[in-house]
Amino acid sequence: MSEIINPSVVTIGTFDGVHVGHQKIIDRLIDVAQKNHLESAILTFFPHPRMVLQKEVGIKLINTIEERKKIIKSKGVDHLVIYPFTKEFSRLTAREYVEQILVNKLNAKKIIIGYDHRFGRNRNANIQDLKELGKTFGFTVEEISKQDVEEVAVSSTKIRKAIEEGDIEKANTFLGNLFSLNGKIVKGKSLGKTLGFPTANLEIKEDYKIIPKNGVYIVKAHLDNKWVFGMMNIGTNPTVGGDTQTIETYFLDFSQDLYGQELSIQILKRIRDEIKFGDVDQLIEAMNNDLNYTKSYIQDSKAINND
Ligand SMILES: Cc1cc2nc3c(=O)[nH]c(=O)nc-3n(C[C@H](O)[C@H](O)[C@H](O)COP(=O)(O)O)c2cc1C
Ligand SMILES: Nc1ncnc2c1ncn2[C@@H]1O[C@H](COP(=O)(O)OP(=O)(O)O)[C@@H](O)[C@H]1O
Known part of the structure; x- marks a missing residue:
């Protein structure tokens, strides 16, 4: 973790999704920073505390740590400080944590924090304790209601x-952004091309x-400096006897090799469930229907967005 030399205003949290609600806190953070000539910082823990303390739960997050870094940076926050959450860290007392991290590493002069925030060993301390520690260490605390x-x-x-x-449109509305999947394009079973729909497999x-519920989705990705639409299947490909989940996209009006490329695929809309068809011809017919549906969706969205 890098140290922040200049005095800062800090907020602490997971910020998973960096959605419209988080945006309000970020706006407040930046506003306080500007008015008080402080640098703005978000302190986040990674792995997520629940990944370390309750491994069995297997929690899923909207953003990977890389995605979160990118989004938060794009919002104009000066520092996203990612502190490694370990069992040892979780045993620090409230005072040790405040002194070592918030004061010595982040140089916090103001802390913006939820009314119910708890911290320190066994989550013993609350916002009142933080305010008291602020008197000792020279910072003030602003409460989020x-x-x-x-x-x-x-x-x-x-x-x-x-x-x-699979309700991606609802998710996108809450996010104030498009939900995306990021990864590398790898080799699949090499069946796609024979079906007339080559599909880029995302790892x-x-x-x-x-990962969204299995099914077929309309997506877009930035390839070769332009936006390309696609249709993505998330599922096990039961028609061709698959059994492990894959994430594969056929891109419209596109014919380049994508193997090895890092791709960010944004999901726009769900089309249908994945189906186990009786034979491959029925699957191809369904994919052609998906294609027609996707084309008319693109037409409509072009009419709306005018791009
Ligand atoms: C738009 C789209 C819809 C699909 N729908 C189904 C489906 O309903 N059922 C199914 O078994 N496979 C479906 N697939 C997956 C195909 O079976 C898959 O593309 C094919 O197995 C090729 O796999 P490969 O890329 O590993 O070669 C779909 C794929 C695409 C691109
Ligand atoms: N329109 C397209 N959409 C997706 N991939 C494409 C397209 N055109 C060419 N490709 C390339 O073809 C590959 C997919 O071919 P496919 O026969 O499905 O093989 P595999 O399943 O082994 O990856 C993609 O990874 C990409 O490199």
Whole structure:
């Protein structure tokens, strides 16, 4: 973790999704920073505390740590400080944590924090304790109200649920952005080309990334300096006897080799469930229907966005 030399205003949290509720806190953080001539910093823990303390839960996150870094940077926050959350770290007392991290490493002069934030060994300390420690260490504490905190927590949970149910449009509305999957294009079973629909297989290295419900989706990706639309299948390819989950996209009006490339694929809309067809001809017919549906979606969205 890098140290922040200049005095800062800090907020602490996971910020999973960096959604419209988080955006309000980020706006506040930047506003306080500017008015007080401080640098703005978000302190986040990675791996997520629940990944370390409750491994069995297997939590899924909307953003990988790399995705979160990128989005937060794009919002104009000066520092995203990622502190490695370990069992040893979780045993620091509240005072040790405040002194070692918030004061010595982040040089915090102001801390913006939820009314119910708890910290230190066994989550012993609360916002009142933080205010007291502020008197010793020279920072002040600004509280985020119950209502604002609940809005944020509820929408991260709501977004995860919407993604798991395949309701990408709802997730995108809450995110104020398009949900995306990022990874590398790898070789598949080499069946796609024979079906007339070559598909780029996306390999996501982070096992904690949330994956939408199996099914077919309209997507877009930035390839070769332009936006290309595609249709993505998430599933096990039951028609051709597959059994492991793959994420594969056929890109429209595109014919280049994508193997080995890092791709960011943004998901726009769900089309249908993945189906186990009786034979490959039925699958091809369904893919052609998906193609027609996708083309008319693109036409309509072009009419709306005028691009
Ligand atoms: C738009 C689209 C829809 C698809 N729908 C289904 C489906 O409903 N059922 C299915 O078994 N496979 C479906 N597939 C997956 C094909 O079976 C898959 O593309 C084929 O197995 C090629 O795999 P490969 O890329 O590993 O060669 C779909 C693929 C695409 C691109
Ligand atoms: N329109 C396209 N959409 C997706 N991939 C394409 C397209 N045109 C060419 N490709 C290339 O073809 C590969 C997919 O071919 P495919 O026969 O499905 O093989 P495999 O399943 O072994 O990856 C992609 O990874 C990409 O490199």
